[in-house]
Amino acid sequence: MRYFTTALVATLCLPLSGCGYNTIQTQDEEVKAAWSEVINMYQRRAELIPNLVATVKGFAAQEQAVLIGVTEARARATAVQVTPEMLDDPAAVAKFQSAQGELSQALSRLLVVVENYPELKSDQNFLNLQAQLEGTENRIAVARNRYIESVKTYNSTIRRFPVNLTAMIFNYDVKQNFTVENEAEISRPPTVEFDTAPAKPAEVPAPAPST
Numbered sequence: 161m162r163y164f165t166t167a168l169v170a171t172l173c174l175p176l177s178g179c180g181y182n183t184i185q186t187q188d189e190e191v192k193a194a195w196s197e198v199i200n201m202y203q204r205r206a207e208l209i210p211n212l213v214a215t216v217k218g219f220a221a222q223e224q225a226v227l228i229g230v231t232e233a234r235a236r237a238t239a240v241q242v243t244p245e246m247l248d249d250p251a252a253v254a255k256f257q258s259a260q261g262e263l264s265q266a267l268s269r270l271l272v273v274v275e276n277y278p279e280l281k282s283d284q285n286f287l288n289l290q291a292q293l294e295g296t297e298n299r300i301a302v303a304r305n306r307y308i309e310s311v312k313t314y315n316s317t318i319r320r321f322p323v324n325l326t327a328m329i330f331n332y333d334v335k336q337n338f339t340v341e342n343e344a345e346i347s348r349p350p351t352v353e354f355d356t357a358p359a360k361p362a363e364v365p366a367p368a369p370s371t
Contacts, residue, residue, distance in 0.1 A: 180323030184332055187314040191335055192244035194307040201300040202237070202260060208296060209234045209267075212289045216270065219280035226266075226273050233259075233266035247311075253336040267293075304338070311337040 213227055237259040246252045280286055315334045318327035327333075 179326040180317065180320075181326050181330070183317055184314075184323065184327060184330075187310070187317055188332065191247065191307070191310045191314050194303070194310040195242075195244050195247060197303040198300070198307050199242075201296060201303045205293070205296045205300065206234055206238050206263075208289060208293055212270075212286075212293065215283065215286045215289060216274060216277075216280060219277050219283065220273065223273050226270050230263075230266040230270050233263040237263040247335040248333040250336045253338075257338060308337055311335050 209230060213230055216223070217227055240256045240259045242249075242252050242256045274280055274286075315337070317323055318332050318334065
């Protein structure tokens with residue numbers, strides 16, 4: 161009986177390399193690594209926000225609604241955790257996308273407000289944060305695109321015959337990718353480039369001629 165069991169296992173394992181098992185393993189790890197990089201970049205952005213809010217508050221404390229909006233959006237975004245093991249859960253990924261999208265919108269509103277404060281736009285601390293935020297947004301876009309491509313490759317692999325049979329036997333499901341409409345929206349990071357030229361003084365109207 162033991163010999164029969166060993167022979168059966170050996171027979172089942174022989175065709176694994178030809179049925180895509182090793183390919184699934186490799187691509188699954190690539191997806192996880194790509195997702196981890198996405199998380200790292202979003203976390204980097206989250207870490208910049210408290211200093212950004214504090215700097216803006218120093219020049220525009222009256223913009224409480226916008227500042228609170230960014231702070232609350234950051235809290236919601238950092239509260240949503242999606243591990244690589246959760247990538248086949250559409251609801252979890254959608255919730256993560258939504259939270260990060262809300263934070264991006266809140267940052268956009270904050271950066272629009274900044275346009276009304278020339279002294280803030282020329283503050284060195286703000287300029288440094290601006291450069292870091294811009295660089296981070298670019299890294300987020302790169303990491304996100306890598307993840308999108310790795311998921312497309314993985315999902316295509318496990319749907320293709322005969323690899324789909326191997327995936328079914330070992331319970332490998334398709335992974336959730338960014339939705340098409342959200343993909344278009346999140347590809348536009350908040351604008352962080354400002355015109356630092358001093359504002360032009362308001363023109364004083366010429367006095368009316370005396371009569």
